[in-house]
Amino acid sequence: MEESRNGLSRRQALGAISWAALAVGMTANPALATPKRAGKPSDAAKKAFVDDLIKRMTVDEKIGQLRLISIGPEMPHAKLMDEVAAGRIAGSFNTVIRRDNRPLQEAAVKRSRLKIPLFFAYDVVHGHRTTFPIPLGLASSFDMAVIERMARVSAVEACNDGVDMTFAPMVDIGHDPRWGRTSEGFGEDPYLVSECARASVRGFQGTSPDKPDTIMAAVKHFALYGAVEGGRDYNTVDMSPLRMRQTYLPPYKAAIDAGAGGVMVALNSINGVPATSNTWLLQDLLRKEWGFKGVTVSDHGAITELTRHGVARDNREAAKLSIKAGIDLSMADQVYLAELPGLIASGEIKMAEIDACVREVLGAKYDMGLFADPFLRMGKPEDDPVDVKADSRLNRQPAREIARETIVLLENRNQTLPLKKQGTIALIGPLADSGLDILGSWSAQGVPEQAVTLRAGLEAAIEGKARLVTARGSNVIDDQKVVEYLNFLNWDKPEVVQDPRSIEAMIEEAVSVASQADVVIAAVGELRGMSHESSSRVSIDMPGSQRRLLQALKATGKPLVVVLMNGRPLAIGWEKDNADALLETWYTGTEGGNAIADVLFGDHNPSAKLPISFPRSVGQIPTYYNALRIGRPYTEGKPGNYTSQYFEEAQGPLYPFGFGLSYSRFTLKDLKLSATRLKRGQKLSAEATLTNEGSYEGANVVQLYIADPYASIARPVKELKGFQKVTLKPGESRVVRFEIGEDELKFINGELKEVVENGRFDVQLGLDSHDVLVQSFELV
Ligand code: NOJ
Numbered sequence: 219m220e221e222s223r224n225g226l227s228r229r230q231a232l233g234a235i236s237w238a239a240l241a242v243g244m245t246a247n248p249a250l251a252t253p254k255r256a257g258k259p260s261d262a263a264k265k266a267f268v269d270d271l272i273k274r275m276t277v278d279e280k281i282g283q284l285r286l287i288s289i290g291p292e293m294p295h296a297k298l299m300d301e302v303a304a305g306r307i308a309g310s311f312n313t314v315i316r317r318d319n320r321p322l323q324e325a326a327v328k329r330s331r332l333k334i335p336l337f338f339a340y341d342v343v344h345g346h347r348t349t350f351p352i353p354l355g356l357a358s359s360f361d362m363a364v365i366e367r368m369a370r371v372s373a374v375e376a377c378n379d380g381v382d383m384t385f386a387p388m389v390d391i392g393h394d395p396r397w398g399r400t401s402e403g404f405g406e407d408p409y410l411v412s413e414c415a416r417a418s419v420r421g422f423q424g425t426s427p428d429k430p431d432t433i434m435a436a437v438k439h440f441a442l443y444g445a446v447e448g449g450r451d452y453n454t455v456d457m458s459p460l461r462m463r464q465t466y467l468p469p470y471k472a473a474i475d476a477g478a479g480g481v482m483v484a485l486n487s488i489n490g491v492p493a494t495s496n497t498w499l500l501q502d503l504l505r506k507e508w509g510f511k512g513v514t515v516s517d518h519g520a521i522t523e524l525t526r527h528g529v530a531r532d533n534r535e536a537a538k539l540s541i542k543a544g545i546d547l548s549m550a551d552q553v554y555l556a557e558l559p560g561l562i563a564s565g566e567i568k569m570a571e572i573d574a575c576v577r578e579v580l581g582a583k584y585d586m587g588l589f590a591d592p593f594l595r596m597g598k599p600e601d602d603p604v605d606v607k608a609d610s611r612l613n614r615q616p617a618r619e620i621a622r623e624t625i626v627l628l629e630n631r632n633q634t635l636p637l638k639k640q641g642t643i644a645l646i647g648p649l650a651d652s653g654l655d656i657l658g659s660w661s662a663q664g665v666p667e668q669a670v671t672l673r674a675g676l677e678a679a680i681e682g683k684a685r686l687v688t689a690r691g692s693n694v695i696d697d698q699k700v701v702e703y704l705n706f707l708n709w710d711k712p713e714v715v716q717d718p719r720s721i722e723a724m725i726e727e728a729v730s731v732a733s734q735a736d737v738v739i740a741a742v743g744e745l746r747g748m749s750h751e752s753s754s755r756v757s758i759d760m761p762g763s764q765r766r767l768l769q770a771l772k773a774t775g776k777p778l779v780v781v782l783m784n785g786r787p788l789a790i791g792w793e794k795d796n797a798d799a800l801l802e803t804w805y806t807g808t809e810g811g812n813a814i815a816d817v818l819f820g821d822h823n824p825s826a827k828l829p830i831s832f833p834r835s836v837g838q839i840p841t842y843y844n845a846l847r848i849g850r851p852y853t854e855g856k857p858g859n860y861t862s863q864y865f866e867e868a869q870g871p872l873y874p875f876g877f878g879l880s881y882s883r884f885t886l887k888d889l890k891l892s893a894t895r896l897k898r899g900q901k902l903s904a905e906a907t908l909t910n911e912g913s914y915e916g917a918n919v920v921q922l923y924i925a926d927p928y929a930s931i932a933r934p935v936k937e938l939k940g941f942q943k944v945t946l947k948p949g950e951s952r953v954v955r956f957e958i959g960e961d962e963l964k965f966i967n968g969e970l971k972e973v974v975e976n977g978r979f980d981v982q983l984g985l986d987s988h989d990v991l992v993q994s995f996e997l998v
Contacts, residue, residue, distance in 0.1 A: 335592035349664030369421020396449030398753030401785025405829030428587030436480025621813030636820025658805025675811025749785020882912030
């Protein structure tokens with residue numbers, strides 16, 4: 219520190235010239251040359267570059283590199299420019315217009331003393347300009363190529379807006395659908411979510427995050443945010459280390475192993491210690507055990523919230539705890555700038571501790587290719603898009619193709635679907651024509667007016683061959699307090715616009731419209747704001763007015779196709795029993811209406827599967843399929859006292875994990891193992907024959923579960939260990955084979971060690987987690 223404050227070294231003087239010139243000037247010393255868009259730089263070159271820079275930084279400049287700022291009322295654009303020029307900002311988030319960001323980057327690389335480039339971050343979670351289905355939907359595809367493609371296309375769009383980093387993927391395991399952020403995650407299963415995490419990172423970062431068309435992925439929310447108590451957002455997490463390692467931690471680890479350059483730290487506490495001040499989490503586990511070498515960022519306001527958690531007396535202590543725990547970047551910083559100088563001066567924080575954080579931030583900028591070219595993604599001013607929202611900037615075709623893969627067929631009585639493009643079709647329901655809701659939560663730069671609603675999708679599909687009649691039928695929810703809450707959550711303008719008519723009048727109109735039709739499609743579910751951050755629910759029922767609407771439509775006697783739009787499992791027992799066809803579409807994004815129409819009319823045969831179990835009622839939560847064995851399990855078909863059950867309701871989920879139908883009839887038969895004894899270090903294979911016995915070409919997902927009925931600790935009743943999506947023509951069969959070795963059999967034991975134990979294992983193959991073929995083998 220003193221070095222950089224006193225006598226200017228020759229390197230400090232370099233601060234006055236541009237980074238491009240610096241890179242050229244350094245070519246004499248290959249160790250310091252930053253490669254221009256040329257593959258991944260070597261760790262040694264990066265280290266030398268960053269170390270040299272840190273030596274030349276003042277304390278204030280170092281603190282500046284720990285601050286991530288969003289433009290807002292407290293930080294208008296002009297003020298942000300000055301702060302950047304003063305070297306007091308590392309990067310900004312929520313600014314995604316090149317014309318706005320360019321002057322900021324220029325202020326950094328032309329006006330600030332050391333000319334350290336800024337980086338621009340954003341929540342590119344399931345799309346950027348084009349909105350793809352929400353992550354829960356993406357996971358339903360059980361197709362990692364689909365997820366990778368979503369992330370790749372999103373990254374390219376984000377790069378075109380000069381975005382360098384995304385706060386994604388969100389890989390928090392969700393066991394409690396009351397939690398509104400269930401919509402942002404990939405579901406309940408550690409294996410599936412880990413696969414989704416890897417695919418997302420591959421898509422966002424491509425071969426390396428230093429390319430003009432790749433962005434750095436910051437996986438979130440580390441850790442265990444999905445386990446907040448009672449599904450109440452921001453709540454505490456109290457969890458055994460065993461459960462953490464067995465269930466909740468693997469997806470973060472998977473993202474990091476796939477190369478995620480950043481980690482966003484969760485808002486919740488873990489066993490009493492907030493993640494933001496959790497040295498065990500951020501240092502022992504993340505850095506030492508897992509070897510993470512990237513940058514950590516706090517979540518919004520999390521550092522100052524340490525005072526509310528009650529672990530920091532004031533902001534000063536909050537800043538100290540966070541730095542010591544290892545929070546490199548302070549998001550929406552309110553404390554690092556104010557508190558770190560004093561903490562450093564008093565010696566409570568050592569310069570080495572600050573340097574460790576600065577090193578990661580500069581390292582991330584280096585990895586994003588920004589030292590080689592600060593305008594790497596922003597490009598040249600003359601290429602700035604004239605109309606940032608131009609339709610030509612959207613990727614509609616991939617959005618439609620991806621969305622079709624995420625729609626789950628839950629019921630299809632009497633082959634109600636696919637529909638024919640003929641006669642009169644009634645489209646009813648408050649979500650039938652909502653361009654906003656179909657985008658789902660965290661829709662980035664998605665524009666509701668550019669979204670294809672279900673109504674628009676149906677109209678385009680029938681091409682005048684059938685008559686479409688419509689009615690709204692009800693509001694999504696009639697509780698004014700809820701509407702006000704949801705509107706309060708939105709900063710720009712009220713999201714929820716209520717139809718002022720009475721529910722009776724709306725239903726009457728809907729019934730009269732339905733009566734003219736040959737078939738009724740009802741689009742119902744949740745407003746997108748109901749499945750969002752800060753949107754925990756006490757009930758997961760279909761809101762009352764929509765249920766009344768559905769009952770009235772059912773009473774018309776017309777075939778009823780229920781199209782669900784929602785971001786969490788709902789308790790849809792009535793819909794299951796009464797709908798002639800039931801489609802879970804989640805929120806399908808910009809091309810949602812077209813994709814749903816493709817499925818409704820059979821232009822696409824649905825093949826998606828539920829990535830999360832659907833409870834029968836809120837009281838049944840949690841219902842995740844991979845629960846631990848217990849001493850008194852409920853046994854199907856053998857009701858009786860003194861077993862684990864709720865006595866007033868049927869047992870088990872309404873729809874199990876992995877469930878989803880097709881227009882074709884698929885059978886899975888003849889499970890065979892290649893051996894009944896497996897020696898350690900060797901593998902055996904499990905195979906079964908999948909047949910398409912129906913009359914449509916289609917895909918199905920064959921799922922491999924393994925159960926370990928006897929071990930040193932109680933193990934889950936079964937665990938997903940593999941899946942394959944297979945497309946078959948009508949009448950076609952294929953043998954689907956899985957390899958099983960120690961990787962599929964290992965688990966975390968009571969001493970928190972990864973082990974494989976000898977004994978019997980049950981191999982289960984099925985088209986969902988419930989209905990399976992079983993064969994056993996012995997590990998010896
Ligand atoms: C708060 C959210 O918890 C997080 O997921 C998001 O990335 C940040 N805000 C930034 O928008």
